[in-house]
Amino acid sequence: MTGHHPVLTLVRGDITEQHVDAVVNAANSSLLGGGGVDGAIHRRGGPEILAECRRLRASHYGRGLPTGQAVATTAGRLAARWVIHTVGPVHSPGDDRAHLLASCYRESLRVADELGAGTVAFPAISTGVYGWPMDDAARVAVETVRDTATAVAEIRFVLFDERAYEAFAARVR
Numbered sequence: 315m316t317g318h319h320p321v322l323t324l325v326r327g328d329i330t331e332q333h334v335d336a337v338v339n340a341a342n343s344s345l346l347g348g349g350g351v352d353g354a355i356h357r358r359g360g361p362e363i364l365a366e367c368r369r370l371r372a373s374h375y376g377r378g379l380p381t382g383q384a385v386a387t388t389a390g391r392l393a394a395r396w397v398i399h400t401v402g403p404v405h406s407p408g409d410d411r412a413h414l415l416a417s418c419y420r421e422s423l424r425v426a427d428e429l430g431a432g433t434v435a436f437p438a439i440s441t442g443v444y445g446w447p448m449d450d451a452a453r454v455a456v457e458t459v460r461d462t463a464t465a466v467a468e469i470r471f472v473l474f475d476e477r478a479y480e481a482f483a484a485r486v487r
């Protein structure tokens with residue numbers, strides 16, 4: 315831990331194209347693939363990633379990766395060295411799961427520190443099929459990474475569309 319704060323950067327684009335040490339995957343607890351970010355990472359990164367996910371299921375994560383936790387694999391053919399898989403909570407209007415969304419960012423940074431990753435790219439976790447409202451997801455994401463002690467030098471939020479970009483920009487400014 316350096317005691318320095320990471321630089322937060324925002325990019326509108328595709329997380330699979332980022333030249334960073336680690337890209338974070340908005341996975342599901344099966345670790346065996348899905349749509350959205352997960353589908354794009356496995357498509358572009360190739361079968362090595364899924365093979366390592368299957369090994370994780372066969373060893374440490376027999377019941378899957380719990381919501382809010384994170385685990386790393388190879389990044390296969392991606393430009394990154396590692397994929398850090400984390401499972402976001404499904405948004406629920408009647409149940410405040412923000413602590414689980416915050417945990418995804420915190421645990422991913424903890425894994426990044428274990429790996430020695432200097433640059434980490436995050437998608438807007440839980441804002442796709444898991445239904446989290448973008449503005450609130452941006453608030454949780456930015457507040458959490460700002461409050462987390464880490465040796466990571468750059469945290470890059472990679473936002474897929476203009477609406478997501480603007481929501482994050484409003485929090486980073």
Ligand code: ADP
Nearest residue numbers: 328329340350351354402440441442443444474
């Ligand atoms: P979740 O299941 O956690 O909701 P999704 O992958 O469905 O995860 O969506 C998370 C966010 O990532 C959404 O805002 C979606 O628009 C965005 N997204 C989808 N594909 C990509 C990609 N290739 N790069 C970056 N963001 C993406």
